[in-house]
Amino acid sequence: MAETMEARFGPGALSVPHLVESLSDNGPVYTAKDTRNVSRSLGLLVCPTPTTSPESDGMAEAFVKTFKHDYVYVNELPSDSHVHAQWPPWFDDYNRCLPHSRTEDDAPPQIPYC
Secondary structure, eight states: OHHHHHHHHOTTOOSOSSOEEEEEOSOHHHHSHHHHHHHHHTTEEEEEOOTTOHHHHHHHHHHHHHHIIIIITTSOOOSHHHHHHHHHHHHHHHHHHSOOOOOGGGOOOOOOOO
16 A cells, blocks of 8 residues: 555655545455554545445456456466566556546546557
């Protein structure tokens, strides 16, 4: 979480400059007391999705389908470590180049397919 804060708000950012919702599913890693406490200490509003929310399930499934189709299936993936090393550039490309909805506070101009 600290690395994400620094990537989004700059080096040394240990709290958010405005209220930011931390949206997650209800998996144990996200609902753990320690995780929720760290999130709150960084100034994040912890927002788990409703357990029976077809809307959030559909959004997550659409993202996974798009990500697999546009990045995973079109690349050679010789090992787990190779796949993990590809995530940062893939996510950067996805966020910069693919037209999709995003939050207003971090949305650069939409550039269709770099």
